[in-house]
Amino acid sequence: MPTLLAAYAKGLYPAEGKWWAPAERMVSFPENAYVSKTVWRLMQTRAYRVSFDEDFAAVIRACAPGQDVVESFTALHEAGHAHSVEVRDRSGRLAGGLYGVSVGRAFFTEKMFSRERDAANVGFVTLSCHLQHWGYAVNDGKRMSGQLSQLGFMLVPRFAFNGLLSKAAFEPGREGSWAVDETLDAARWNPKVPGTGRVAPGTQVRSGTFTLSS
Numbered sequence: 001m002p003t004l005l006a007a008y009a010k011g012l013y014p015a016e017g018k019w020w021a022p023a024e025r026m027v028s029f030p031e032n033a034y035v036s037k038t039v040w041r042l043m044q045t046r047a048y049r050v051s052f053d054e055d056f057a058a059v060i061r062a063c064a065p066g067q068d069v070v071e072s073f074t075a076l077h078e079a080g081h082a083h084s085v086e087v088r089d090r091s092g093r094l095a096g097g098l099y100g101v102s103v104g105r106a107f108f109t110e111k112m113f114s115r116e117r118d119a120a121n122v123g124f125v126t127l128s129c130h131l132q133h134w135g136y137a138v139n140d141g142k143r144m145s146g147q148l149s150q151l152g153f154m155l156v157p158r159f160a161f162n163g164l165l166s167k168a169a170f171e172p173g174r175e176g177s178w179a180v181d182e183t184l185d186a187a188r189w190n191p192k193v194p195g196t197g198r199v200a201p202g203t204q205v206r207s208g209t210f211t212l213s214s
Contacts, residue, residue, distance in 0.1 A: 009169040026141040030132035034152035043187040061086040062110035096120035137168040
């Protein structure tokens, strides 16, 4: 486990039994997260409930990595370094999610899955809102993909990415189990305006069967 965390901090990640450090990395900065109209409407209507670290095992199984990956990341999760985002529909069914690794103030998104349209994207936006409020500098998505580009990820050269990590990965982050901050409402978050998304104490936001309160 220490080897894996040290590798991430240096810009390396495991895949297909090897360590990889591609010439370009797909990176998201919280302030550049893209919220589509569809995702915004889903969040406004509380179509899904988002949680963190409530069912890491179910999320990683749904992402279908190899057994060795499951074992490694489950150990990281139990040690407080790997985290899951669960997105549940109104019936409580797991509709989507993602998992990744936190190293200092850098997050590394491993895989995402959706069983319902845009479910994982709702989870990603909620996570990005929290990462910004928690002072995280960067979210690494590794390689280019259409889904990541739709969420505001961009390609940066390896030297620039490593420069970001040289600071962010060695700053104090959030270790241990994560939970959704009840004083944040990602549906009210504007990525371009740090500090937005906070709800006043005592505020309740209701829609359908979901209630957010602080």
